[in-house]
Amino acid sequence: MAGDDDGDAADRGAIPSGGWGSIRAVAGILAREGHAASTTLALRRQNKDGGFMCVSCAWAKPSPPHLAEFCENGAKATAWDLTSARITADFFARHSVTELEGWSDHALEQAGRLIDPMRWDPNTDHYVPATWEEAFSAIGTALRTTAPDMTVFYTSGRASNEAAYMYQLLARLYGTNNLPDSSNMCHESTSVGLPQAIGVPVGTVTLDDFAQTDLIMIFGQNTATNSPRMLHQLEDAARRGVPILVVNTLRERGLDYFVNPQNPLRMLAHRPTPIATRVYQPRPGGDLALLAGLCKQLLEWDDAESLIDGVPALDHAFIHEHTHGFADFVRAMKAHDWQTIVRRSGLSRTAISEIATFYRNATKVLGLYGMGLTQHREGVENVRMLASLLLLRGNIGRPGAGICPVRGHSNVQGQRSVWITEKPELVPLDQMARLYEFSPPRHKGLDVVEAAEKVIGGDVKAVIQLGGNLVRSLPEHTLLIPAWRRLELTVMITTRLNRSHLIHGRAAWLLPCLSRVEIDRQASGPQIVSIEDSTSCIHASRGLRQPAGTNLRSEPAIIAGIANALLPPNPHVPWQEWVADYARIRNAIAATYPEWYADYNQRLNQPGGFYRGNDARQRRWKTASGKANFLPLASLEADPDMPAPQDGFVLVTVRSNDQFNTTVYGYDDRFRNVKGTRQVVMMCPDDMAARGLEPGATVVLETVADDRVRREVTGLRIVPFDLPRGTLAAYYPECNALLPLWHRARESHVPAAKSIPVRLRPAAST
Structure with a gap:
């Protein structure tokens, strides 16, 4: 039973969430990223009507909102986007890609906002400036000579509904359903x-x-x-x-x-x-x-x-x-x-x-x-x-x-709701075919794990990333990273530098985009975008800060630029009209699936957004049986393909309270008493005593798998933690290298990162 007052909390050594710890963390990142006063003003409009929706988690936005409708990580994400630091051509002139690979994840992203399109120069190993026209032309030319099903269009969960709709249409007009997204790795x-x-x-x-x-x-x-x-x-x-x-x-x-x-x-x-x-x-x-x-x-x-x-x-x-x-x-x-x-x-x-x-x-x-x-x-x-x-x-x-x-x-749920998916049976393809007068591909595309396997096997030649940090997020680094460098083309639509921009193909482009927090001015004026939260409520988001640079483009504008360079003209797909006025994109979404999106633009103005609807909530069961289904359970073992070894442990990968997904804001995890590092492995004190290990001892983790692939992470410091015996915990993405691609959910292919059999040995024995 949890205690009922602060005294009990102190007796147990508990560190409460929220409170002064959260306020100090937010104040620290505001000071570090610059623009502290104006970013603080921006936070007052976060997750509120007339303001912008958080670029961090997808939790619901209440109406009316709290006075401060943001959390510690949401404030960090906003400060991260509104940083005063800029990555200019001079930065890349001073640092080769090989040198930058030696930087930490935190240092790469903290370098600042990207503000100009960049092309990797293989002769110098530096990113060099390019124009938007050069970028679109080169990308279009490369993709036209690549089979559509050898190209992957990946999306992180940050893209708006408007950008995601355009992106999936671009891929399908091109001829592929290879539309994996971050949901493939989690939900x-x-x-x-x-x-x-x-x-x-x-x-x-x-x-x-x-x-x-x-x-x-x-x-x-x-x-x-x-x-x-x-x-x-x-x-x-x-x-x-x-x-x-x-x-x-x-x-x-x-x-x-x-x-x-x-x-x-x-x-x-x-x-x-x-x-x-x-x-x-x-x-x-x-x-x-x-x-x-x-x-x-x-x-x-x-x-x-x-x-x-x-x-x-x-x-x-x-x-x-x-x-x-x-x-x-x-x-x-x-x-x-x-x-x-x-x-x-x-x-x-x-x-x-x-x-x-x-x-x-x-x-x-x-x-x-x-x-x-x-x-x-x-x-x-x-x-x-x-x-x-x-x-x-x-x-x-x-x-x-x-x-x-x-x-x-x-917006990982929202982009799925506008058909970012590799599964054609989930997409209103017949309606899209009528609206845009083309023949959509009907075969299944690649999910994230399948795409990674195809990259390793040489059957994928190009990867386009709408946000995210895909290489860092994926398992199987021993095999994946060398294969990724053999890709013919990688294109990254992004706001900040991350590791996936350094592990790239033979031709590589960085295309800097506006943040959701920034004003998106197009021909018809400032635009709004929409996102869907975890409870199926769709909200308008209005940028309120000036863009980080004059040469940035919005995600819809970048997608339209690639589409115009790649695809033959189609009078039924008005890319430029959509970019000029995002309300027209929402009209197109509504025309594609009116059951969810009828009167999209009008409903979007409702305080607190509008509810997309949910049949099961109304006890309408859209299953083959017409009812909710009890499904028998054959086995009680959640991970039968990788049983725990007699002399080993099961590893659970986790995130710290100073990160969001692969974005690392700092090196302290106050809830787990970790300071100044992420190279740790958390261990039950009884297991430590049984093995004669002291806090701070340095160890190596090695995956227990009989497939002739060596997977290990070195230099991990032991931290005592409240875990069941036989269990270890360590940070994602640092320990992704321990996870085989084939250790994944049987039906959904989600990487099985919460149960990795490993052996632990002292570092001195390596």
Whole structure:
């Protein structure tokens, strides 16, 4: 049980999320990046009507908003974009690409904003200035001589709906569905599992549900680091007495306590609000067995006709009216024995029964989850099992209840909703064919992992990146990096320098774009763009700062420039008219799929944005059975392709509170007591004692895999941490080199980064 006052927090050594630590961190980055006064003014308009939407996480934007509707990482992301530092031609003249490869991730991005198009010169190994016309012409010429299916169009989660729509149309007019995106590396297990279970690829929860729920269950999601603004909703729920159960392999201190920076009295008194009612720490991948155990316990109570206040353990009326496959699901659950459930979950039978009791005693339950569920070999099974647990008591399509995948990057859900996907069956291709009078490709494209495999195999020749840091994000660096350098063409549409710009193809272009925070002036005047948050609400975003440079172009303008240089003229695709007025892009999106986007421009002006809609929330099930589906679970092992070695550990990769995705803002992680470095491995003190290891000892991690590929990371310093025995944790992306490409979710191909079998050895033995 979390303590109920600041004294308990101090006794346990807990470091609350929010509070003065967060304020100091924000003040530090504002001072470091420059423009502190004007950036502070900009933050007042972040995530608010008439302002700009955060370029960091995708958590929901309430209406009305809080006084400061940004979190520590959101403020860091804005300061990062509004930095006073600039990368000019002189910078690249002074530093070769080979030299820059030796810089840290943090140092590369902190060099500043890119402000001019640049071309890599193979004769000098320097990036050199180019004009936009030269860039578009060269890219168009190279792509015209490359087979469309040997080209990959990657998108990070920052692109607006308008840019993403144009980008996917560019790829399909070119002739490919190779449209992987950052969702392939995190929530693709959601996009596959939820449609099978409830008929929609996104969550069913809105912010209103947090105010009505009577139980919140959080699985594998570190809220305080990855979506801190959610702490407002969790704090409100905790103060109402709503139990909040946290299921996570790492005990994350930021979810124990929260000091709301917008509550002056609590800030002055330093009185944290306890957030987590209980914390349960399964072994890596143990959530699958735990979820099966919770379902099994409910079924056993139902068999015994056990009642609480006259209410049975299951919602039989809901199951009968709204679900399919219940009998087969029951048989599968009964076949799993308790001994195996306990062993594979890493939790005791008592702990599992305790969670089940909390669940049974509640009538409106929210099931939240992150990559702790999705990034496993059976990540899709994890998602389906959580859906089944909620279905057993009718907790989908009920106010105050539902399933909530917590998305990462700011518009990763929105760009999927405007058809950034490699799966043609998810795209309204017939309507696009009518609107633009072309024959769209109908074959499946490449997802991120498949694209990486094709690069390694030499079957991809060109990669276009709309944002992101793809090479750094991907696994299998030993094989991937040399292959990436053999690509014929790499094109990076970006705001700042990162490692993917240094590991490039034989021809490489850096195309600098406007940030979402900056004013985007086009022929019809300043433009707005739109993004979709994790709860399917679409918001307008208006830039308010002057651009970092006069030669920057917007993402839609850059996409149109490539399209005009690459594609034959098509009078039905008005690229330049779209760039002149983004409202016309939104009209095109609405014409493509009016069910979601009718009256797009008019609805976008609604305070708080507009809700795109969700059939499962209304208990309309767009599945093959016409109902929500219980899907049997064959195995309780979430990662059967890479079992933990007898003499080794299972590694979980994590992010620090001083980073967002691959962007590293600094080297301190105050929630984990790490200072000045990211080259650490977190370890259970009992495991340290058993191996005679002291804090600060330097070790090497090596992947346990019999495939003749050497994967290791050296120079990691041991930090004691609250983890189950046999478990290690280390930072992403530094430990991506340990993850094989083939260790991925079976159905969704999400890299299984939350369960990597490794051996640890002292550095002296290398």
